[in-house]
Amino acid sequence: MKTLSVFRKVFFVALLMGSLTAVLSSAQTSTRAGAGMVDLTYAAENSVNSVVYIKVTMNGKTQTVETWNPFFDDFFGQFFGDRNGGSQRRQIQTPKRQAAGSGVIISKDGYIVTNNHVVAEADEITVKLNDNSEYKARIIGLDKMTDLALIKIEGNNLPAIPIGDSDKLKLGEWVLAVGNPFNLTSTVTAGIVSAKSRSLHANDIESFIQTDAAINQGNSGGALVNAKGELVGINAMLYSQTGSYSGYGFAIPTTIMNKVVEDIKKFGTVQRALLGISGMETNIYLDTQKEQNKDIDLGTNEGIYVSEVSADGAAAAAGIEKGDVILSVDGKNIKKMGELQETISRHRPGDKVEVTFMRNKSKLTKTVTLRNAQGTTTELKETDPSSLGIALKPVSSELKRQLALSHGLVVIAVKEGKAKKEGITKGLIILQVNDKKMNTVEDFNEVVKQANLSSERVLWIKAKTQSGMYKSFTIDLEDSPKNTDKTPAK
Numbered sequence: 001m002k003t004l005s006v007f008r009k010v011f012f013v014a015l016l017m018g019s020l021t022a023v024l025s026s027a028q029t030s031t032r033a034g035a036g037m038v039d040l041t042y043a044a045e046n047s048v049n050s051v052v053y054i055k056v057t058m059n060g061k062t063q064t065v066e067t068w069n070p071f072f073d074d075f076f077g078q079f080f081g082d083r084n085g086g087s088q089r090r091q092i093q094t095p096k097r098q099a100a101g102s103g104v105i106i107s108k109d110g111y112i113v114t115n116n117h118v119v120a121e122a123d124e125i126t127v128k129l130n131d132n133s134e135y136k137a138r139i140i141g142l143d144k145m146t147d148l149a150l151i152k153i154e155g156n157n158l159p160a161i162p163i164g165d166s167d168k169l170k171l172g173e174w175v176l177a178v179g180n181p182f183n184l185t186s187t188v189t190a191g192i193v194s195a196k197s198r199s200l201h202a203n204d205i206e207s208f209i210q211t212d213a214a215i216n217q218g219n220s221g222g223a224l225v226n227a228k229g230e231l232v233g234i235n236a237m238l239y240s241q242t243g244s245y246s247g248y249g250f251a252i253p254t255t256i257m258n259k260v261v262e263d264i265k266k267f268g269t270v271q272r273a274l275l276g277i278s279g280m281e282t283n284i285y286l287d288t289q290k291e292q293n294k295d296i297d298l299g300t301n302e303g304i305y306v307s308e309v310s311a312d313g314a315a316a317a318a319g320i321e322k323g324d325v326i327l328s329v330d331g332k333n334i335k336k337m338g339e340l341q342e343t344i345s346r347h348r349p350g351d352k353v354e355v356t357f358m359r360n361k362s363k364l365t366k367t368v369t370l371r372n373a374q375g376t377t378t379e380l381k382e383t384d385p386s387s388l389g390i391a392l393k394p395v396s397s398e399l400k401r402q403l404a405l406s407h408g409l410v411v412i413a414v415k416e417g418k419a420k421k422e423g424i425t426k427g428l429i430i431l432q433v434n435d436k437k438m439n440t441v442e443d444f445n446e447v448v449k450q451a452n453l454s455s456e457r458v459l460w461i462k463a464k465t466q467s468g469m470y471k472s473f474t475i476d477l478e479d480s481p482k483n484t485d486k487t488p489a490k
Contacts, residue, residue: 038174038227044188046229049130050105050161051178051222053185054114054137054151056122058097061440102179102222103127103151104231106261108160110135110153113257114221115236116142119149127153130186141264145204145272146252146345147236148260149221161223164230166209166253169193177213177235177249179222189214191249197338198250202237207342208250209233215249224251233257259346269453271379273347273370275355276313279304281336282325299361302335303327306357312375318355318368325358344370350377373455385448388475389417392441395429403468407431409438422473424463432462452477 101118105111112127119125125137135153142149169175170193177189191213198208209224215238224233233251263270282298285305289296298305304326309316320326328334329343330353347353349372356365371377391413395405408429414420430438433447451459459475 040174040176040190040227043176043225043227043229044178047161047176047178047223047225047231048186048188049159050231051130051180051186052103052105052112053128053180053183054101054103054112054118054221055126055128056099056101056119057124057126058099058121059123060096061094100180100183100218101220102218102235104221104223104234105158105160106163106231108156108158110155110158111140111261111265112137112151112153113234113261114149114151115234116144116147116149118221119151120144125151127151128185129159141268141270143260143264143270145270146206146256146260147203148234148252148257150261150264161225161231162229163254163258164226164228164232166232166255169196169209169226169232169253171196174227175209175211175213175232176225177211177215177219177222177251178225179215179219179235181214181216181218183218187219194248196253197336197342199336199338199341200237200239200250205256205341205345207253207256207336207338207345208236209253211249211251212247213249219249253342256342256345263348267379267381269380269449271348272372272453273344273349273351274310274313274373275340275344275368276310276315276317276371276375277306277320277326278308279306279326279337279340281305297361298325299358300325300327302333303358304334304337304340310375312371314368314371315355317371318366320355320357320366320368321359323359326355327358327363328356330354349379373453374457375455380453385445387417388419388448389415390419390424392430392444394440399429399466403429403464403466405429405431405464407437407439408464409441409444418475418477419473422475424461424473427466428471429464429466430461431464434458434460448477 101114103112103114106113119139120142127135127137135155137151137153140150140152173193175191175193179187181187191211193209194212195210198210199206200208211224215235219235222235223231224235226232231254233253234257235249235251237250239248260270282303282305283301286296286301306320306322306324306326309320309322326334326340329340332343334340334343347370349370351370353368353370354365355368356363369377372380390411392409393412395408395410408431411424411426411428411430414424414426432438433444434451436443436447438444448459451457457477459477461473461475463471463473465471
């Protein structure tokens, strides 16, 4: 009996200790879980004042449109054998339009980052802060390739947001989307980082942060913020079949944003470094080969398969060839096209990067000197259209009627410059430049800007004299011979 009593006591103590251990273990687990929970109130409170409401106004414009009247077409076709008889031109006035988006204050003196698609067509920009104060803004620079824009308001000690490192974001990390969806100012939504370096083929250069924080119309240009209240991305797109949030939002990382902002401030345009290859993710390439019953062993299933190498590009000069598989750049592993684009986009022409790639199942490393779109290492400067030596204005309604024109810009003044040298004279009507119809002076300015940053740097102009004769002109924007830096690969 005594033995049994002792056993019972020992069992009770053991049970008690076991229960106590279980409680302590549970408490520790709960503590750990509690320590891992993120309080997002700090991030929200410290970022909401840095996100602004942007209202853009597009003035109404007079446009000439071509209409078709079947009655006149049949009538004139029958009696005159002219099937163009039904074509009629008339002028319409497009209404004044307004749109809205978001932006992020990145400096106390009033620099604001937003999306290019928010402000690119604006004739007037109004910025409203969280305290309801309003400012007129001006465009500092636009970058269509990344869908980023830099605008500025005049102010002091404005609530600038601290800028974080988007590279340090981890999958599953909590983030906030701050913006003005549906004109609901200072809206904060929460989610996690769903993916990084996502490509959607919406922009020329993209490496999106994917998040499930709710993003809707009006969020464009707003902030993606980490738990510290730091800016890690600019909200740019939502993926939806309805136009409203359906679980996928995409932001441009600050690693890309920082470079674009710096270049616009320093050079007036983005200095775009190019590797000079076309390619696809290796797993996608291997899948396409399997579909053709081809069993190919590249020595790796990861990286970027090089499908094409530009003859005058940086990669070709360094000895990279078609069929190589890029594995890393400057020690950073590359698995997605978005990762490669993001890494290269941080550099300027002339910068050197170490590229490791696979060839014939062997790893090689080459130093690549990056080049611009013209195949040079020189910095590009934005061309001032006025430097061409011509002044333009839209063709008058009367002149359009006389010459049966639907569009065009008339040259109202010519001075010494490239245009005069190529034979452009006062009174000439410029109809088309580089396949773009000319309706406004802004159309011409934009084409000149884009041409200057392209590989050709040439304006192909189609024009018409006021006597009705068609003419063509070619203006070379190149200022000096190219510095091709075509050092033979070793």
